[in-house]
Amino acid sequence: MKHAHLLIAVCSSLLGTASLPLAAAELVLLKDPDPQMALKIESSTEAKGGRSETKDATGQARQSIDITRTRLIHRTMHPDAIGGEVSYRIFRDGITTTLNGKPSIKSGGLEGRTAKARKNGAGNWTFSIPGASAFGEAAGDLEMLGGFENRKWLPGRKVAIGESWNFAPNFIRRALQRDVPNPQVIGIMKLRKVEKAADGTRQAVIDCYIRGGGSNTLVDGAVAEAETGLAGTLTVNLDQPGLMKLYLSGRLNTGTSNARGSARAVMPLNMSVKISPLLAPTR
Structure with a gap:
């Protein structure tokens, strides 16, 4: 089955915190990190307890499916006169797939490589491998990197507790x-509260909801x-730009x-990503 290729890692575990009440009129600035900030991205996707079923003239077959994929990426940006270039260095991309109890371990097609992106005519970042062509799974992985770089999770303005926005x-x-060419996907975020993290810094706690689907003949x-x-849930550190989970x-x-x-x-999903400033970017 090709369903292992459907998964992209994007989510992370939450901090234990104490609530910080805001005055009714107080607003919180929520914006994505400075594009020039170097970032470390650690992601994990787990699909445990999945199952597939095939029916045809010969009968019916069932499989159990477990998939785990972990990535470690360093993101840097190099400004220039034509809008800059974004680099993703993929240090780790490990995939473990277990079908009917039999595990298979492999690396993603971009592990150990550096993907670079520039903005296209529509203003979106598009990735490629310098000096090489990407086909099949590797090409799909480049598209997913583009989807992540163009994410725009936060509204870039001040919002109030209880306020929501589309993303x-x-x-x-x-x-x-991977399965349908033009899926309809919607995302909604809502600022639930501002609280103190374990280290005493302030962080915004944001509820996230995503629904999507489609069909294709x-x-x-x-x-x-x-x-x-x-x-x-998305947590955004308000005192340490670039830190979010x-x-x-x-x-x-x-x-x-x-x-x-x-x-x-049918695949249950648990997805996590931790984004943090990369203090010593690797070139």
């Missing part, structure tokens, strides 16, 4: 595009479908069907 969860859209007449729902959990359902049979998979 484009591009990293989830890229994952669904394939060349052979089969219908492919994908659908996901995720919810979780996201955790999402939910499920991913995919499937194809035609007159000859069907194949479907």
Whole structure:
């Protein structure tokens, strides 16, 4: 099954904290880190307890699926006269897939490589491997990096407790595009509270909700479908720019069907990402 390729890592465990009440009129500035800030990105995606089912003229087959993918990336930006270049150095991209209890371990196609991005005509970052062509899974991974770099989670303005805003969860859209070309994906964030982190700094706690899906008719007449729902929390440190953690959990359902049979998979998801300033960027 190709469902292992649908997963992109983006979320992380929450800090234990104490609540910091705000005055009713007080606003909190929520914005993404300075684009020139060097960042370390640590991500993990787990799909434990997944299952797939295939039906055709020969009968019915079921598989159990567990998938874990972890990444460590250093992100740097190099300003220049034409808008700058973003570099992602992928130090680790490990994938463990277990089908019916039999594990398989491999590295992602970009592990050990450096991907570079420039803005296209639409103003979005597009990644490539300098001096090389990327095909298949590696090309999909580059698209996912672009979806993450263009994420724009935060509104870039002051918001009040209880206020919500829409955001484009591009990293989830890229994952669904493995099965359907134009999935509809919506994301909503809501500022729940401001509290003190364990080290005494202030952090915003933001609730996140993502829903998406779509369908596509394939060349052979089969219908492919994908659908996901995720919810979780984003914490943004207000005193240490560039420090944030996201955790999402939910499920991913995919499937194809035609007159000859069907194949479907249901994958529980736990996704985490920790973003922190990279004090000594590696070149």
